Amino acid sequence: MSEPTPTFASKWAFLLGHALIGFDPARQQFYSLLGEDGRPLLAMWTEADTARAALPDGFRLLQTDVRSRLAELPEGVGVAVDPDTPAGLVLAPEYAASLKPLTEPFPAGTHSAFKQWPLLPDALREALAAAAGRYAFVDRVWALIYNIDDSPWIGLLVYRTDGGEEAHESIVDALDGALSATASLEELAVPLVRIVSLGDLDPAVVAELEAQPPVFRR
Structure with missing residues (x-):
């Protein structure tokens, strides 16, 4: 049996891609999960049907570019892409933070x-x-x-x-x-x-x- 194909094949596919997120207009917050270590993870999906099935009542489904959401991600928060699916992936808060500079047009320390x-x-x-x-x-x-x-x-x-x-x-x-x-x-x-x-x-x-x-x- 072959391994499931990752949702995003590389960090650049992720950073330059688009995803779906849940937003609660009443509380003005995005839908998040708790990782295995108890730290929060912003949930993102690549398929609308999967996202709708996972979101609780009261959350709207919004399309976003990943780099904008990542740039605004609070310290200590990671990302869960397509959670609870075979191709899903989790970005720990430390790794998500390391990608933040790459959301800028010309990140420091890059060529x-x-x-x-x-x-x-x-x-x-x-x-x-x-x-x-x-x-x-x-x-x-x-x-x-x-x-x-x-x-x-x-x-x-x-x-x-x-x-x-x-x-x-x-x-x-x-x-x-x-x-x-x-x-x-x-x-x-x-x-x-x-x-x-x-x-x-x-x-x-x-x-x-x-x-x-x-x-x-x-």
Whole structure:
């Protein structure tokens, strides 16, 4: 008899994946379990029917990206993925905490490589340029792919602006809207596209990015 296939085959499949969680709106809390050592585990599922059967009354089923939930996970809490199933797995609180830094675009202590996006459609390139062109406070946008150590290639949109908080929110919404309306992640052959400000990046990363041709230049 063969062993059951793990729910997520690697840490990156987990970090870049999506899952279902239970949320109790009355108490404003997520559904959790107690591990064998008595410590709490946030429950996640990959199948809706399995999740619905496991959740008590009062909990709603929500879809989430794993990295967001992991980034907000309280200290001392682990994760149970597909609990009580043959392919389920448990992440102890210590291991879950060790993965938290990897939810950031450029985690400290890691190496990133950049390259041109080989499957970037012309329609998306034009949509990104048009979106950025509507904002006088944005003068550059880059569209690249990058990795973090041994991660898969990840989509990356980087904008440059000297505007304030509202300017950042506006251009992020505009770029995200252009992306969502023009191409799917499957078409782009990436599990995720991050949108970040050049000003938030490490100087070494900035230097490498600025050496790449932008999709928009004012």
